[in-house]
Amino acid sequence: MSEQIQETIKESGHISRQAMAWLRDLQLPADPVCYHVAYELFHRPNPEMKQRVAQLHGTPDEMYEGFQQIYQDFITSKQENNLRQFSRKIDNLANRTLFNVSDTQIHLKAYSGTLEEIQPLLEATSGDAKINVISLLINETEKVHRHAESLEDKLKLATEEIKALQEEHLQFKDKVNRDPLTQVLNRSGLQEAFENLADEDNCYPMAVLLADIDHFKAFNDEHGHLIGDNVLKLVSATLKKYIKRSDILARFGGEEFLLLLPHTEKENGAVVAESLRKRIEKLTVKKKGSDEYLRRITISIGVSDIQQEQSLTDGIDRADKALYRSKNNGRNCVNIV
Numbered sequence: 001m002s003e004q005i006q007e008t009i010k011e012s013g014h015i016s017r018q019a020m021a022w023l024r025d026l027q028l029p030a031d032p033v034c035y036h037v038a039y040e041l042f043h044r045p046n047p048e049m050k051q052r053v054a055q056l057h058g059t060p061d062e063m064y065e066g067f068q069q070i071y072q073d074f075i076t077s078k079q080e081n082n083l084r085q086f087s088r089k090i091d092n093l094a095n096r097t098l099f100n101v102s103d104t105q106i107h108l109k110a111y112s113g114t115l116e117e118i119q120p121l122l123e124a125t126s127g128d129a130k131i132n133v134i135s136l137l138i139n140e141t142e143k144v145h146r147h148a149e150s151l152e153d154k155l156k157l158a159t160e161e162i163k164a165l166q167e168e169h170l171q172f173k174d175k176v177n178r179d180p181l182t183q184v185l186n187r188s189g190l191q192e193a194f195e196n197l198a199d200e201d202n203c204y205p206m207a208v209l210l211a212d213i214d215h216f217k218a219f220n221d222e223h224g225h226l227i228g229d230n231v232l233k234l235v236s237a238t239l240k241k242y243i244k245r246s247d248i249l250a251r252f253g254g255e256e257f258l259l260l261l262p263h264t265e266k267e268n269g270a271v272v273a274e275s276l277r278k279r280i281e282k283l284t285v286k287k288k289g290s291d292e293y294l295r296r297i298t299i300s301i302g303v304s305d306i307q308q309e310q311s312l313t314d315g316i317d318r319a320d321k322a323l324y325r326s327k328n329n330g331r332n333c334v335n336i337v
């Protein structure tokens, strides 16, 4: 591993420890929103954002509301800025390409005008005069040829720029749609993935699995948020490992994951849910540098399905009701609605 990466790991570890301790003092959860704000504050404090945080007061719930607003004002808007810059680049490229094409069209038009003028001259002249007209014609043809070549070069450059922009767009979209901690889709990524699926007629019925880690608060309290974060990564990686490539996995909330299984009845969805539940239950996690095992990780799951014409929200609401039953039935189990 390069020194630079090692340095970054050290630095980010230090910042995240500071951020976590601070959130704990404020009695706020280290969910993606609060954590992002706290990390930014300890990493490269924006004076305006610092001031807004300093002005927050009240109960943890009121503080939590304030954090949501700050996240929207300072962090989401940063992404909006990136998007604006990106659209500007696309506009510039489109304008330049259109200009180059229309410039060449003007030259082509002028050339065909010249040809029309030259034709009667060629017919009316002979000897040296004819040779002069022909060399004028050759000159004009060369000019147009040079323009066509220059347009070709510019279009080649524009094609390369378009490819780079497409790559940038993909990376940008990925950043917006992915949860930075677990690297699975976040809510906006889930919505987009659902819309893409819904475009395919044969995706219905779609099983919806809502999985929630049991007693995660106690886990965090006992082992600390950093280990809690690692557990979130481990749970999401395990879920990802045992589902089909065509299935969709997203982090739906702090310790909640949502899975969409296209072309699957809810009864079959419950079979998948049960096998995932068992996989998670079998995980064993050792404390780093010791032989001590951490408390067992279990998940509760609620299962529903979405039929054609039904919305994602509708499917999630029903899965949530089923999850509630699983929690009430003692956790570490699967229920279906």
Ligand SMILES: Nc1nc2c(ncn2[C@@H]2O[C@H](COP(=O)(O)OP(=O)(O)OP(=O)(O)O)[C@@H](O)[C@H]2O)c(=O)[nH]1
Residues within 6 Å of the ligand: 028, 029, 030, 031, 032, 035, 181, 212, 213, 214, 215, 216, 217, 218, 220, 224, 225, 226, 227, 228, 229, 232, 253, 254, 255, 327, 331
């Ligand atoms: N480490 C860590 N913890 C998180 C994150 N997001 C949410 N949490 C924690 O997850 C816990 C969820 O707690 P609760 O909603 O009370 O649920 P629970 O303790 O899992 O209890 P049940 O769901 O009823 O089994 C809270 O303590 C949050 O702080 C995160 O990104 N990292």
